[in-house]
Amino acid sequence: MGFTSLSAFNAILADLPDADQDALLGAQARNATLTKPAGSLGRLEEIAMWYASWRGDARPDVNAPQVIIFAGNHGVTAQGVSAFPPEVTVQMVANFEQGGASINQLSKNAGAAMSVHAIELDRPTEDFTTAPAMSEEDCVAALLIGWNAVSETSDLLVVGEMGIGNTTPAAAIANALFGGAAAEWTGRGTGVDDAGLQIKTDVVAKGVAKFGAQDPLQVLAALGGRELAAMAGAIARARVLRIPVILDGFICCAAAATLEKAHAGALEHCIAGHVSAESGHARLLDALGKQALLDLGLRLGEGSGAALAIPVVRAAVACHSGMASFAEAGVSEG
Template sequence: MAAFSTLSDFAALVAAGPNADASARADAEARNGQLTKPPGALGRLEDLAIWYASWRGTDRPTLDAPQIVIFAGNHGVCAQSVSAFPPEVTAQMVANFEHGGAAINQLAKAFGARMDVHALALDRPTADFTKAPAMSEAECVAALAKGWDAVDTSADLLVTGEMGIGNTTAAAALGAALFGGAGADWVGRGTGVDDAGLATKARVVDAGLALHQHRAPLEVLRCLGGRELAAMVGAIARARAERIPVILDGFICTAAAAVLEKLHTGALDHCVAGHLSAEGAHGKLLEGIGKAPLLSLGLRLGEGSGAATAIGILKAAVACHSGTATFTEAGVSDG
């Protein structure tokens, strides 16, 4: 069970999270310098492999057991007509995940990942954040704990994804509250809203910001976020506690992750950004947390799909680092 019962307890756990293994990193850097290739020839793959090795505590890691966890939640702010789809779609898509019919299911199979789906009180949407805090402290803590407990501690990589009609509006509100700006600076078309819908989303975010003016990260999450966003925060924090590397997904996942970085600088050192999504403000969020995306494919699906696709990139990095022979092993002269 999660080792916290209040937001303050959770904040203390985040602050106490472990760091990467400096010795393993040094050994991995040394190994990388001895591999049968010109220095730097594999570019960013080399950096990724060394980063991964430092969190796994070995200079020659493997990546065999990735886990993808999808969290689903419903949002009271949907009453403000911020989505092109009704809230009922959330539960329908959860059923699709469970029956293996979604894009994320195919990506999980393609990269050998375990996939778990957690629906969080879909029959009880969060409150409309233009009128009240989205969650009470108890509700926010429960969602954080759901994410914390969802992590398989035997996994060697974590991807968190989400499903929740209206959650691009919640994510935009988080971005604006954490990094500054107005609703228009952060909202995007999400599931495909038209120009009028985009203006509505901006107005709704501004109303939320006006009502909830405190900027403490966990209070921002509680007042403007959603259960699935809070669950992703909990899961990413648990991965840090277990030294499990994380690939972040798109706009919504990155907004959730930003809560951790704002809460404690360096709290996302165990994470890389899987991709740059087509949601306009995602790049601003990535800049805000200091992460460069691995891919830019114009994706805007959510579900963890961009991060899942990037599993292949990280697997390639680890395979080249751990499987390529050194000059000594191969009997090749290094000049």
């Protein structure tokens, strides 16, 4: 399955598979028999049953988590929206490839296979204060990179990003999709000072005023970036393959939001790994109806918060699938 236009991609989103209700019912029935008081594992129980429903197995295992990092550069950085220069994107990609970044350690810790996809770093997107960030052709190409990066053998997916300046397009997308003032969605990103934050807020407002009144996928093209489009493509592909997804921070969730706004329910196979310290993320999670698993003050990106949540999902599934029932353990149900 593939696509050659945003309308064709939109058609795929309109016909996404649903969770397996038989597996869900089976998981609920199993959960009711396990050697614990009802509800005593809290959200772990919900996570396990959610996971079972998407894998089509009432007693599943997590054996092959996958972490994919996409990198892109942004023309809007010319406006002074980041505390770091665009060259850092290339340098950090090399660091990922050499195993030296935080996400490398977190992926290893979680037992996840990790890959990095640098997307035309020598050709930044356009500055969206003057022109659409991407043409439809460029956006579709990036969506396809994400789509094709997902392994059919994976059973849990995290997508992350690297791209200097990319909290600015994320804020612009969130603002365009959910309304409000630009200042409500715009944060300090890599650590801009007050003057930099004001510049960034003005840039977001200008971009949204110019290109925000479009359908969600056109918003992704006009205000986003190649790495954001690739994340959206990967998340959609995971849904087609019924692979559960752990969403990362503000940038990942902004990319994912374009899918949800295009077709309500498109993110039902996703949970939020964490709520980041980037100011718009909690607001965005509320808009998406997602409750974060972790709140550790992270704001690194790279998929780091979501990768940190992989062991939580694995623990939930391990308890659900590995625990004995009252009957098996010879324990009275009380």
